[in-house]
Amino acid sequence: MPLTETIRVALRAILTNKLRSALTMLGIIIGVAAVILLAAIGNGSSLQIRSNIESLGSNLLQISPAAAREGGVSLGAGSRPSLTLADVNAIATQDPAVAAVVPVLSISAQVVAGPNNYQTSIQGTSWNYSQVRPTPVSLGRSFTPQEQARSATVAVLGTTVQQALFPNGANPIGQTIDIKGVPFTVIGVLQTQGTAGFANQDDRIIIPITTMENDLDSVPFVNQILASAGSPEEMNLAQAEITATLRAAHHLAPSQANDFQIFNQATLLQSLNQVSATLTTLLTGVAAISLLVGGIGIMNIMLVSVTERTREIGIRKAVGATRGVILTQFVVEAVTVSALGGVLGALVGILGSGLAGRLMHTPAPVSWPSVGVALIFALLVGVVFGVYPARKAALLKPIDALRFE
Amino acid sequence: MEALIRMESVVKVYFIGGQEFQALRGVSLTVEPGEYVAIMGPSGSGKSTMMNILGCLDKPTSGRYWLDGVEVSTLDDDQLAVLRNQKIGFVFQSFNLLPRTSALENVELALLYAGVRQQERRRRAIEALEQVGLGDRLQHRPNELSGGQQQRVAIARALVNHPRLVLADEPTGALDSQSSEEILALFQTMNDAGHTVVMVTHEPDVAQHAKRIIRFQDGHIVQDHLNEQRRAAPAAALGGARHALD
Ligand SMILES: Nc1ncnc2c1ncn2[C@@H]1O[C@H](COP(=O)(O)OP(=O)(O)OP(=O)(O)O)[C@@H](O)[C@H]1O
Numbered sequence: 084m085p086l087t088e089t090i091r092v093a094l095r096a097i098l099t100n101k102l103r104s105a106l107t108m109l110g111i112i113i114g115v116a117a118v119i120l121l122a123a124i125g126n127g128s129s130l131q132i133r134s135n136i137e138s139l140g141s142n143l144l145q146i147s148p149a150a151a152r153e154g155g156v157s158l159g160a161g162s163r164p165s166l167t168l169a170d171v172n173a174i175a176t177q178d179p180a181v182a183a184v185v186p187v188l189s190i191s192a193q194v195v196a197g198p199n200n201y202q203t204s205i206q207g208t209s210w211n212y213s214q215v216r217p218t219p220v221s222l223g224r225s226f227t228p229q230e231q232a233r234s235a236t237v238a239v240l241g242t243t244v245q246q247a248l249f250p251n252g253a254n255p256i257g258q259t260i261d262i263k264g265v266p267f268t269v270i271g272v273l274q275t276q277g278t279a280g281f282a283n284q285d286d287r288i289i290i291p292i293t294t295m296e297n298d299l300d301s302v303p304f305v306n307q308i309l310a311s312a313g314s315p316e317e318m319n320l321a322q323a324e325i326t327a328t329l330r331a332a333h334h335l336a337p338s339q340a341n342d343f344q345i346f347n348q349a350t351l352l353q354s355l356n357q358v359s360a361t362l363t364t365l366l367t368g369v370a371a372i373s374l375l376v377g378g379i380g381i382m383n384i385m386l387v388s389v390t391e392r393t394r395e396i397g398i399r400k401a402v403g404a405t406r407g408v409i410l411t412q413f414v415v416e417a418v419t420v421s422a423l424g425g426v427l428g429a430l431v432g433i434l435g436s437g438l439a440g441r442l443m444h445t446p447a448p449v450s451w452p453s454v455g456v457a458l459i460f461a462l463l464v465g466v467v468f469g470v471y472p473a474r475k476a477a478l479l480k481p482i483d484a485l486r487f488e
Numbered sequence: 489m490e491a492l493i494r495m496e497s498v499v500k501v502y503f504i505g506g507q508e509f510q511a512l513r514g515v516s517l518t519v520e521p522g523e524y525v526a527i528m529g530p531s532g533s534g535k536s537t538m539m540n541i542l543g544c545l546d547k548p549t550s551g552r553y554w555l556d557g558v559e560v561s562t563l564d565d566d567q568l569a570v571l572r573n574q575k576i577g578f579v580f581q582s583f584n585l586l587p588r589t590s591a592l593e594n595v596e597l598a599l600l601y602a603g604v605r606q607q608e609r610r611r612r613a614i615e616a617l618e619q620v621g622l623g624d625r626l627q628h629r630p631n632e633l634s635g636g637q638q639q640r641v642a643i644a645r646a647l648v649n650h651p652r653l654v655l656a657d658e659p660t661g662a663l664d665s666q667s668s669e670e671i672l673a674l675f676q677t678m679n680d681a682g683h684t685v686v687m688v689t690h691e692p693d694v695a696q697h698a699k700r701i702i703r704f705q706d707g708h709i710v711q712d713h714l715n716e717q718r719r720a721a722p723a724a725a726l727g728g729a730r731h732a733l734d
Pocket residue numbers: 502503504509510511529530531532533534535536537538
């Protein structure tokens with residue numbers, strides 16, 4: 084008997100029991116949709132993490148002083164000041180793989196504007212900070228090389244600081260604020276960045292590093308040096324160059340350890356990708372289990388169906404259906420249920436991913452491999468869980484089937 | 489001419505709850521092509537058991553059975569399915585039509601498993617249904633047909649493959665006398681057309697339509713004779729027939 088006929092017979096059997104078929108399908112629909120949805124959400128959150136990290140600046144290398152050790156006990160990164168503005172200059176002039184390099188010297192200070200005051204982080208850096216860490220302004224402008232050269236008392240506010248100091252939506256540009264008793268003119272406000280990475284990027288004030296050193300904090304050290312490599316491929320080269328430059332600048336003997344540490348963004352991305360891949364696998368695994376449960380549902384219903392249709396099987400056998408024909412009929416029936424469920428589930432999963440993305444304000448792009456895998460898995464579930472009941476039907480003795488009450 | 493049915497010492501034992509029960513106790517029988525045989529006998533005497541074995545729906549516990557020259561016990565399940573499809577047409581007391589399936593498709597079923605193509609299948613199924621007078625009921629489902637009409641669909645299904653042997657187990661058992669007459673007329677036409685018919689019945693006047701009457705009792709054939717009352721019963725019909733009484 085040709086397969087098209089077998090499929091027709093199977094479709095008819097499915098259609099005569101619409102509600103039951105639909106309920107059976109539901110297990111598969113939920114399973115497939117869950118696989119696709121969870122893969123999409125996992126995919127989306129890993130993209131989100133990636134873009135968060137990349138918003139810190141592309142190809143970013145963070146250089147901080149090494150942890151000081153006292154009696155073998157680490158006091159934590161940055162506890163031993165070792166980086167200077169001279170280091171920044173050395174890196175800028177000697178390291179070709181480094182596209183841009185800026186110092187960061189931060190202090191925490193009370194800031195006053197009229198009746199309002201606010202404790203925040205003051206970061207002194209170079210005019211080209213934005214080349215390493217993209218920090219566009221939403222109002223006004225950043226400071227210029229000239230302003231940096233003459234240690235101008237100008238400040239660019241993060242939005243959190245802006246809201247704290249100018250709560251009524253007053254335009255802060257041109258206003259004077261007071262940092263540790265020194266009056267600064269507000270020349271710009273940063274775009275809102277959110278908590279990218281570790282700290283609230285909107286709760287800070289950026290001023291020229293020169294002004295910081297002259298007026299607020301005269302230590303000869305900087306807290307951090309930020310550098311960006313020319314391209315993602317140059318990350319490791321840049322790291323090596325910086326290491327060599329700093330070791331030379333700090334006169335370290337070959338036997339001495341680095342008195343600084345370099346934090347490579349690429350490495351972080353890699354390990355985060357690994358974490359999110361593990362997470363995605365885990366979520367998909369959970370969803371796959373629900374597909375398996377759906378498969379058991381199919382088997383259950385097919386077993387009921389075989390029992391219910393014993394007489395039908397008897398009649399078919401009496402008029403000449405072979406075991407193979409009966410087996411195929413029931414397997415095709417199970418596979419049709421699982422395939423239909425799979426396709427519907429894929430639709431639900433794809434639409435659901437779009438909806439979830441919108442609801443959670445996180446992109447949840449459908450991963451097409453996950454759709455493929457879920458569909459194949461659904462089909463497989465149909466075959467695996469359809470074969471046993473179908474075999475049972477095929478092996479029925481014609482006379483027993485006909486006499487079945 | 490070779491016998492269509494040849495049975496030798498066929499025994500059928502059923503096991504119920506560890507107890508064995510002999511439904512057939514060594515039946516031997518020969519039926520020639522073209523015969524019209526009625527099987528009678530009290531309830532529980534083994535008639536249906538006999539029919540199931542004749543129809544290759546069940547296997548004898550011991551003894552041998554040749555259908556159209558083929559020894560059935562040498563065939564496997566799938567070969568038996570093909571044999572049933574090609575050589576045997578069944579008519580049951582309870583019709584045994586597929587529910588929720590049109591008369592046309594019920595008749596087509598036998599052709600479907602014979603591997604006949606869709607168009608040819610349709611044509612032959614319609615022809616068979618017209619032969620049994622149901623040309624205007626093609627799309628009716630069993631629950632939309634009377635008992636007599638359902639049995640005629642079953643007969644059309646039994647005939648559509650032009651089987652050599654038609655087996656009918658109490659085909660009129662569930663029908664009124666009017667419908668019974670119509671069904672019996674169909675069997676008569678079939679037999680006239682050369683099909684061999686074996687029919688189980690409880691009603692003597694139904695049995696009178698047959699050319700030969702066999703009586704069962706306690707798993708034995710106790711009587712096997714030509715139907716004297718039937719007009720123009722060809723004597724040749726009994727030519728190769730014999731029966732065994734243990
Ligand atoms: N599947 C079975 N298992 C056990 N015993 C059976 C089975 N089928 C039939 N029998 C027994 O075999 C005997 C013969 O049964 P069979 O159905 O052949 O009788 P029958 O002559 O057709 O009777 P009726 O005229 O009532 O249809 C009965 O005693 C019955 O109980």
